[in-house]
Amino acid sequence: MNPARSIAGRLAALFAAAALIVFSLFGFVLDRELTVALRRQQVEQLDTKFQDIEYILKRIRSPDQWVRIHAKLDALTPPDRSTRYWILSDDPHIRYGESLAEIAGFSQGSGRVGELRIGDRPEPFLIRSAYFPANDLHPALRFIVGIDSESYVRTQRAFRSVLLACVAFGVPLGALIGYLITHLGLVPLKRLSREARALSPSTLSQRLMVTDLPEELADLSQSFNGALDRVEAAYEQLESFNADVTHELRTPLTNLIGQTQVALSRQRSADDLVEVLQSNLEDLERLRGIVNDMLFLARADQGERPQHLLPASLAAEVEKSAEFLDFLVEEAGVRIRVQGDALAPIERSLFRRAVTNLLHNAIRHADTDSEILVQLTSDASCARIAVSNHGPEIPSEHLTRLFDRFYRVDMARANSGESHGLGLAIVKAVAAMHSGSVFATSEDGVTTIGFSVSAAL
Ligand SMILES: Nc1ncnc2c1ncn2[C@@H]1O[C@H](COP(=O)(O)OP(=O)(O)O)[C@@H](O)[C@H]1O
Ligand SMILES: [Mg+2]
DSSP states (O other), rough: OOOGGOOHHHHHHHHHHHHHHHHHHHHHHHHHHHHHHHHHHHHHHHHHHHHHHHHHHHHSSSGGOOOOHHHHHHSHHHHHOEEEEEEESSTTTTOOOOOOHHHOOOOOOTOOOEEOTTTTTTEEEEEEEEOOOOOOOOOOEEEEEEEHHHHHHHHHHHHHHHHHHHHHHHHHHHHHHHHHHHHHHHHHHHHHHHHTOOOOOOGOOOOOOOTTSOOHHHHHHHHHHHHHHHHHHHHHHHHHHHHHHHHHHHHHHHHHHHHHHHHTTSSSOOHHHHHHHHHHHHHHHHHHHHHHHHHHHHHHHOOOOOOOOOOEEEHHHHHHHHTTTTTHHHHHEEEEEOOOOOEEEEOHHHHHHHHHHHHHHHHSSSSSOOEEEEEEEESSSSSEEEEEEOOOOOOHHHTTTTSTTTTOSSSGGGTTTOOOOOHHHHHHHHHHHHHOOOOEETTTTTTEEEEEEEEOO
């Protein structure tokens, strides 16, 4: 599994990134807050210590108090020396504290807080100093209190380590949780793909279970089921088409074999044999017709498009197609009238094939001595050819199926010589090749069947 292409992998990475962002943001804010709070606490502590001593220094009443003050400062200095006191003065009796030379270089206004690094300590001292001008009891002096920042810095470091540990564990944990959540979330999807995998031509009627699926997947599986419906329909159509083909071909073949066997069963005159051959030829031609039509439809199914679309007068094409049928027209005792004209880009041979099929049907079904009307109309998008004849009406339930392969309204006549049920299927294929469609109506004793072709090149 390629993690970059797996949803679980991707979501795990996103969860990890989210954890990183959240931890970093919270960590940053908390760290800021802690720094400020620690500093405030340190300053407060410093202030308290400072004020205690300042109070004493301001109340010096005699010059010999300094020994006591030094003792007090000694007592106040903790053993770890994290708080220190200094008194700077020219008078060595008053001076107090270590590293006075370093401190002396640090001059500061009275009462301010600052930082001072002292040689033996890794972290600076936070210090506060006050200047006491000379008076009759003592010369000018500066008093300084310092608190070592080390313990605060340590607290802060400890906090940062915890924070880093949180990020270090939190990010992979986020990724893991993301992965597990996604895995759980994808369980229905896995079930769905298992079901889909189990589908085969023999289980084509099976559908994916839509109940119990999360909404997002229910939609998907419904569309998938819809696609399966269409595949099943197409598959059934194909299967029945195969059965139809076999059936259509079997009749003429049986005829051919029967006639030939009868002819061979005894001695025949040359005239008799010619008769048999003629009859055989009819059946063979019928077979060729079916095979040619099926070949044409198969090519159309494979998406064959017309080679040369040339603008042509449709009326002229219809007239030419009708001329080829004048023998049939005469025999049926009907007339063909062409009304209107339209100019459209067509492939002539295809167009004539479709028109011939329509005229053929109309002649066959027209009442004797009636007129077949071919109407040509056009608008901006398409040109329409409608062939109408007076004759038996087609019940409406058949109208939409007329264009199906091998479909005949009167199945009893199915095996009559001139009908094999592919004529209108070819009309439909030709219309489709010209980006058009087919239509059929049958009412008040008039049946109109036709098709359209796109008017655009
Ligand atoms: N003009 C028409 N009047 C009545 N029925 C028709 C007409 N044209 C077609 N049909 C019906 O449609 C069926 C399918 O037509 P077609 O595909 O041309 O096949 P075929 O003509 O070989 O039977 C015909 O068998 C017939 O029942
Ligand atoms: Mg026909």
